[in-house]
Amino acid sequence: EIVMTQSPATLSVSPGERATLSCRASQSVSSNLAWYQQKPGQAPRLLIYAASTRATGVPARFSGSGSGTEYTLAISSLQSEDFAVYYCQQYNNWPPVFTFGPGTKVDIK
Amino acid sequence: QLQLQESGPGLVKPSETLSLTCTVSGGSITSSPYYWGWIRQPPGKGLEWIGSISYSGSTYYNPSLKSRVTISVDTSKNQFSLRLRSVTAADTAVYYCARQVGATDCFDPWGQGTLVPVSS
Numbered sequence: 001e002i003v004m005t006q007s008p009a010t011l012s013v014s015p016g017e018r019a020t021l022s023c024r025a026s027q028s029v030s031s032n033l034a035w036y037q038q039k040p041g042q043a044p045r046l047l048i049y050a051a052s053t054r055a056t057g058v059p060a061r062f063s064g065s066g067s068g069t070e071y072t073l074a075i076s077s078l079q080s081e082d083f084a085v086y087y088c089q090q091y092n093n094w095p096p097v098f099t100f101g102p103g104t105k106v107d108i109k
Numbered sequence: 110q111l112q113l114q115e116s117g118p119g120l121v122k123p124s125e126t127l128s129l130t131c132t133v134s135g136g137s138i139t140s141s142p143y144y145w146g147w148i149r150q151p152p153g154k155g156l157e158w159i160g161s162i163s164y165s166g167s168t169y170y171n172p173s174l175k176s177r178v179t180i181s182v183d184t185s186k187n188q189f190s191l192r193l194r195s196v197t198a199a200d201t202a203v204y205y206c207a208r209q210v211g212a213t214d215c216f217d218p219w220g221q222g223t224l225v226p227v228s229s
Contacts, residue, residue, distance in 0.1 A: 001172070032213065034215035034216075036156075036216075042221075043205055043219040043220065043221055043222050044156065044205075044216075044219055045219070046215060046216065046217035046218070049214075049215045049217075055217060087155065087156055089156075089215060089216075091213050091214055091215055092213070093213070094213060095169055096161065096169045096213050097158075097169075097171065097172065098146075098158040098171075099158070100155055100156040100157070100158070101155070102155045103155050103156075
């Protein structure tokens, strides 16, 4: 099983500042990596897939990058609606065994 | 716009079987190359993939749950279902259904989720 780790566990950021979240896989996932945003009481929402492609309707302030085992989600200028928990997920295995990271909570500084 | 909605009993007793259904609207469950998945989230914790199914019935399960899980599809009702046997309190979670574009892909969109407590 591919184990996903995320850092930091919590990131305190002021509105308007840039946030950078990290995700690491225990082995290469070949850019088969997605990022989700989850707000309290809501289902996760897909933000980024294939490591760097924004999903439909996702603002341009969200960007993904990385390859191999190291991936990053950047939020260029945090808006109030961006304070949430962010999860990464790999979907590289065959047969499929999908795994999520433990999440990074982005809260208001 | 594709929408998914989970439904099922609100409470399950230990050792019994948890059964949930996901109803797909705004699109056909038989559309290729989509797969349909179940993911769960214990209260205050992270996300765990349970398993996925194609419209033709091909299934993939999380090895940690495989011995207790069955996922099935009913194309006539545009639904797919989850059965989790021999539940314990550790199975208490919000259960989500979601669509995948292909057998190895991410999940989008998701249903709103349903909380299933396991308690006597």
